Amino acid sequence: MADGHQHAAAEAFDAIGAGYETAFAGSAAHHASLDRLLGQLAPGSRVLDVGSGTGRPTAHTLAAAGHDVLGIDVSPVMVELASRRVAGASFRCADIREVPLEEESFDAVCVYFSLLQMSRDEQRTLVHRLAGALRPGGRLVLATVPLDVEGVSTVFMGQEVRVTSFGPEGFRALATGAGLTVVSEDDAVFTPDCPGAVPEPHLYLDCRR
Numbered sequence: 279m280a281d282g283h284q285h286a287a288a289e290a291f292d293a294i295g296a297g298y299e300t301a302f303a304g305s306a307a308h309h310a311s312l313d314r315l316l317g318q319l320a321p322g323s324r325v326l327d328v329g330s331g332t333g334r335p336t337a338h339t340l341a342a343a344g345h346d347v348l349g350i351d352v353s354p355v356m357v358e359l360a361s362r363r364v365a366g367a368s369f370r371c372a373d374i375r376e377v378p379l380e381e382e383s384f385d386a387v388c389v390y391f392s393l394l395q396m397s398r399d400e401q402r403t404l405v406h407r408l409a410g411a412l413r414p415g416g417r418l419v420l421a422t423v424p425l426d427v428e429g430v431s432t433v434f435m436g437q438e439v440r441v442t443s444f445g446p447e448g449f450r451a452l453a454t455g456a457g458l459t460v461v462s463e464d465d466a467v468f469t470p471d472c473p474g475a476v477p478e479p480h481l482y483l484d485c486r487r
Contacts, residue, residue, distance in 0.1 A: 287395040290437035291331070291353035297435060298356075299332040300471055307466035308390065311419055311482045312339045314462070315386060318417055322346060323385035326411065328374050329392020333360030333367060336388050341366035350374050375404055379411040386417040391480075393422060394441050397429075401442070402452060409456040412487040418458055424449055424465075424481040435472055446481055458485035 291298065302308070312335065319325070323345045327337045330349025337349045337360060347367035351357050357371040370377075375396070387408045393401045408418060426445040431438060444452060446465075453460055464482040469475050 287439065288352045288354070290434070290439050291351075292355040293437050294435045295355050296332060296359055297472065299334055301435060301475065302468075302470055303335055304471055305466070305468050305480070307464055307468065307480055307482060308421070309335060309339075311390075311421065311464065311484070312336060314484055315388070315417060315419055316340070316343055319343075319345060319386060324348075324383070325386045325388065326350070326384045326408075327367075328387065328389045328408070330360055330369060331356050333364035333369065336390060337367040337369075338364045340388075350377060375400060379407055381410055382413045382416075384411050384416060385413055386419070387412060388419045390419070390421045391423070393420075394443055395439060397442055398444070401444075402455065405452055405458075406456040409458050409485075409487055414487060416487045418453070418485045418487065420449070420453060420483045420485060422449055422481055423478055425479070435470075449481060450483065453483055453485045458487060460484070461486050 325340050325345050325347045327349040330337050330351045337347045341347045349360055349369040350372050352373050354371050357369045360369045422443050424446045425443050428442045430441050432441055460483050462484045466480045467477050468480050469477045
C-alpha cells in the first residue's frame with residue numbers, strides 16, 4: 279500500500295482547499311451525473327461519497343434531497359470545509375483503502391475523480407470492495423480523467439501530484455471486473471475555473487450491482 283502517495287494527496291488537497299470547489303463546481307457533466315443518480319434512489323437512501331472534498335456539489339446535492347450521506351476524504355482541510363458547508367451529511371477524515379466496509383450497506387457510492395492518486399492495483403481493489411458494499415441493485419458512480427497514464431508527475435492547481443488512470447476501455451473494465459454493469463456513460467470536456475487551466479477529458483460511468 280503506497281501510504282506515501284496518499285499522504286502526498288492529503289498535503290496537496292489541504293493546500294488546494296476551497297479552490298477545488300471554485301475550479302470544478304461548474305461542471306455540467308458532474309451535475310448531470312448527480313441528477314441521474316437522484317432519479318434512481320429511493321427516499322432516504324444511504325450514500326457513500328468517496329473523496330468528498332468540500333462536500334459540494336456531491337454530498338450537498340444528495341443530502342439536500344433527503345439522503346443519508348457519509349463523505350470520506352483523506353484531507354483534513356477538505357473534511358473541515360465540508361463539515362461546515364454541508365448540513366445534513368456526515369464527514370470522516372480517513373484513507374478509504376483502510377476503512378472497513380460492511381457488505382451490502384449502501385444504496386449508492388460516488389467516486390468522482392478520487393482514484394487518480396492510487397495505483398492501478400489499488401484502484402481495482404477499492405472498486406471491488408465498494409461494489410461489495412452496495413446492496414443488490416445499488417448504484418456506483420465512477421468518474422475519472424480517462425488517460426492511459428501510470429505514476430505520472432504533474433502540477434495540479436499549483437501542487438505537484440502523481441497521477442494514475444486508465445483509458446476509456448480500461449476504466450470500463452475496472453467497473454465490470456468488480457462485477458458491476460455499466461448502465462450508461464458520459465464523455466465530457468471541462469476546463470476548470472482556475473488560472474492556467476486547460477480543457478481536460480472527463481468520463482462518467484453509471485454502474486449497477
